[in-house]
Amino acid sequence: MGSIAGDDVGGGKEERIFVSVRVRPLNERELERSDVSDWECINADTIIFKNSLPERSMFPTAYTFDRVFSCESTTRQVYEEGAKEVGVSVLSGINSSIFAYGQTSSGKTYTMNGITEYTVSDIYDYIQKHQEREFILKFSAMEIYNEAVRDLLSPDSAPLRLLDDPEKGTIVEKLTEETLRDQDHFRELLSFCEDQRQIGETSLNEMSSRSHQILRLAIESSAREVSGMGNLSTLAATVNFVDLAGSERASQALTAGTRLKEGCHINRSLLTLGTVIRKLSKGRNGHIPYRDSKLTRILQSSLGGNAKTAIICTMSPARTHIEQSRNTLLFASCAKEVVNNAQVNVVMSDKALVKHLQRELARLESELRCMVPTSTSNPDALKEKDAQIKRWRKR
Numbered sequence: 001m002g003s004i005a006g007d008d009v010g011g012g013k014e015e016r017i018f019v020s021v022r023v024r025p026l027n028e029r030e031l032e033r034s035d036v037s038d039w040e041c042i043n044a045d046t047i048i049f050k051n052s053l054p055e056r057s058m059f060p061t062a063y064t065f066d067r068v069f070s071c072e073s074t075t076r077q078v079y080e081e082g083a084k085e086v087g088v089s090v091l092s093g094i095n096s097s098i099f100a101y102g103q104t105s106s107g108k109t110y111t112m113n114g115i116t117e118y119t120v121s122d123i124y125d126y127i128q129k130h131q132e133r134e135f136i137l138k139f140s141a142m143e144i145y146n147e148a149v150r151d152l153l154s155p156d157s158a159p160l161r162l163l164d165d166p167e168k169g170t171i172v173e174k175l176t177e178e179t180l181r182d183q184d185h186f187r188e189l190l191s192f193c194e195d196q197r198q199i200g201e202t203s204l205n206e207m208s209s210r211s212h213q214i215l216r217l218a219i220e221s222s223a224r225e226v227s228g229m230g231n232l233s234t235l236a237a238t239v240n241f242v243d244l245a246g247s248e249r250a251s252q253a254l255t256a257g258t259r260l261k262e263g264c265h266i267n268r269s270l271l272t273l274g275t276v277i278r279k280l281s282k283g284r285n286g287h288i289p290y291r292d293s294k295l296t297r298i299l300q301s302s303l304g305g306n307a308k309t310a311i312i313c314t315m316s317p318a319r320t321h322i323e324q325s326r327n328t329l330l331f332a333s334c335a336k337e338v339v340n341n342a343q344v345n346v347v348m349s350d351k352a353l354v355k356h357l358q359r360e361l362a363r364l365e366s367e368l369r370c371m372v373p374t375s376t377s378n379p380d381a382l383k384e385k386d387a388q389i390k391r392w393r394k395r
């Protein structure tokens with residue numbers, strides 16, 4: 001997984017966004033109206049439009065991505081082959097993001113719920129097997145609803161401000177960050193977030209999520225035993241699980257009033273995401289309008305920056321959704337051209353440095369003591385050794 005576009009550049013590795021497409025089965029509603037399934041995954045990486053429609057002859061019939069998943073594929077398979085490598089790279093100090101993109105009711109939440117669970121489970125498995133390292137996991141969650149950022153770990157729905165940090169990039173002010181005790185604690189927090197998330201009813205999906213959701217896990221790890229200068233460092237990285245709101249045009253999923261307002265904002269964020277992806281697909285030259293929406297500001301580093309990124313585009317196979325499916329595939333085609341430059345994020349932890357110096361001091365003290373004769377026959381030598389120890393202590 002992870003098509004390499006070049007070698008190390010500026011300490012990082014140039015790598016394309018890993019793009020996969022997942023087709024869900026026809027749902028009850030589609031079956032009831034005898035909708036036709038138009039798409040077929042002919043192998044592991046190509047999806048074709050299998051029924052010829054004369055009025056559609058100008059559209060491509062075959063699309064190739066890093067991976068395509070038919071309606072028979074399980075979420076476990078989508079995870080293993082389409083997201084795992086990107087997700088667990090956070091353990092090696094590499095920032096990563098996994099997105100689900102697609103029209104409403106195409107399976108974004110269904111897919112992301114599984115992907116999040118499997119990634120976190122693999123992260124905890126890894127931690128279990130690497131007792132020689134100490135891990136600190138911090139969880140935060142936010143949603144972007146009507147272009148306002150809200151903390152999903154807080155019952156307070158006041159919008160949060162975005163700030164620009166010269167080192168960290170865009171940060172969300174006052175976003176709650178919970179230090180995780182274990183995997184059960186993570187599940188508890190997740191269920192709290194689900195309750196907080198805005199849900200509305202549209203004509204396409206009764207439980208449609210009208211907001212973009214970003215779940216974020218920050219992981220820091222350092223060696224428990226500091227045996228040399230080589231392992232003084234702490235690896236620090238973040239993984240984002242991004243469940244986007246439906247990508248359909250406002251007219252299709254919306255009725256009026258509130259829904260319409262939501263739709264305009266949803267489209268503004270997704271429109272900017274589309275523009276950013278389209279511009280980046282042609283190279284990093286020129287102005288990239290990250291600042292035009294909250295979504296692209298918050299996720300800037302995952303779009304052409306210091307991160308590994310996987311995008312799973314979900315779609316319905318039904319003919320009634322052909323327009324949306326084509327739009328999704330067009331988005332996916334642009335996304336696969338985007339190149340990121342992920343780096344291992346190493347920080348020198350003060351704690352590790354102090355620990356190392358203390359050990360070094362203890363070792364030198366004991367070395368010096370061994371050199372001192374047991375009798376006090378030479379008081380001058382003893383004084384000199386004591387002075388040496390004092391000098392070391394002062395360092």
Ligand SMILES: Nc1ncnc2c1ncn2[C@@H]1O[C@H](COP(=O)(O)OP(=O)(O)OP(=O)(O)O)[C@@H](O)[C@H]1O
Pocket residue numbers: 023024025027071102103104105106107108109110111205207208209210244245246247314
């Ligand atoms: N691959 C799949 N296999 C079986 N059922 C699926 C699959 N994908 C989605 N579904 C079902 O389809 C319905 C809609 O899926 P989901 O809520 O994930 O869509 P969504 O893209 O997140 O929609 P929205 O943008 O409105 O939030 C759900 O009932 C879900 O269980």
